[in-house]
Amino acid sequence: ETGVTQTPRHLVMGMTNKKSLKCEQHLGHNAMYWYKQSAKKPLELMFVYNFKEQTENNSVPSRFSPECPNSSHLFLHLHTLQPEDSALYLCASRQYGLAGEGTDTQYFGPGTRLTVL
Amino acid sequence: SQQGEEDPQALSIQEGENATMNCSYKTSINNLQWYRQNSGRGLVHLILIRSNEREKHSGRLRVTLDTSKKSSSLLITASRAADTASYFCATASSGNTPLVFGKGTRLSVIA
Numbered sequence: 001e002t003g004v005t006q007t008p009r010h011l012v013m014g015m016t017n018k019k020s021l022k023c024e025q026h027l028g029h030n031a032m033y034w035y036k037q038s039a040k041k042p043l044e045l046m047f048v049y050n051f052k053e054q055t056e057n058n059s060v061p062s063r064f065s066p067e068c069p070n071s072s073h074l075f076l077h078l079h080t081l082q083p084e085d086s087a088l089y090l091c092a093s094r095q096y097g098l099a100g101e102g103t104d105t106q107y108f109g110p111g112t113r114l115t116v117l
Numbered sequence: 118s119q120q121g122e123e124d125p126q127a128l129s130i131q132e133g134e135n136a137t138m139n140c141s142y143k144t145s146i147n148n149l150q151w152y153r154q155n156s157g158r159g160l161v162h163l164i165l166i167r168s169n170e171r172e173k174h175s176g177r178l179r180v181t182l183d184t185s186k187k188s189s190s191l192l193i194t195a196s197r198a199a200d201t202a203s204y205f206c207a208t209a210s211s212g213n214t215p216l217v218f219g220k221g222t223r224l225s226v227i228a
Contacts (some may be wrong), residue, residue: 104212
């Protein structure tokens with residue numbers, strides 16, 4: 001798990017709070033992802049960044065705001081969340097190739113367990 | 118959606134037995150991957166099989182792919198208590214698209 005790190009590992013916040021999740025990958029990859037994992041649901045892809053540019057936003061509510069300042073770091077800024085947003089938030093990275101030379105395996109961080117009160 | 122659907126949802130076996138999990142998907146794929154997740158942790162990649170492959174092995178893992186049936190299976194032989202985890206299949210429609218995951222199979226191996 002040292003390839004992709006996430007902080008904090010656990011977060012409890014009220015609905016009016018503002019907090020941020022951080023992800024850092026040490027693998028030299030150029031693509032990073034945020035996934036949400038709720039109980040008894042498939043992993044939901046939230047955001048995709050390729051070469052620091054957001055290329056996908058899967059209809060995620062605006063109370064979730066991603067930021068990718070460079071290819072190694074990815075943030076998820078949270079504000080005015082709802083209790084149903086409580087979940088495990090997973091970050092992943094991979095090597096994306098424009099000519100199909102990238103790798104297909106995604107590497108995941110350990111996740112941030114978020115509880116919204 | 119080409120979301121994978123694992124079957125069964127939960128599986129409980131004795132140590133030393135083999136465990137078989139299945140995955141079905143809906144549309145054509147470039148590759149299919151299996152991941153493992155220990156409780157509340159991140160996912161770890163186990164094995165990848167490409168659409169032009171039918172079977173792959175890695176240690177005690179054996180994966181098969183039947184593109185005509187849009188299905189895959191993961192076999193873990195001689196299971197151990199440490200294999201207890203959730204197992205997910207994930208599909209990619211092309212080489213650069215993000216993976217789409219199923220709900221997973223929860224495997225319990227009883228010592």
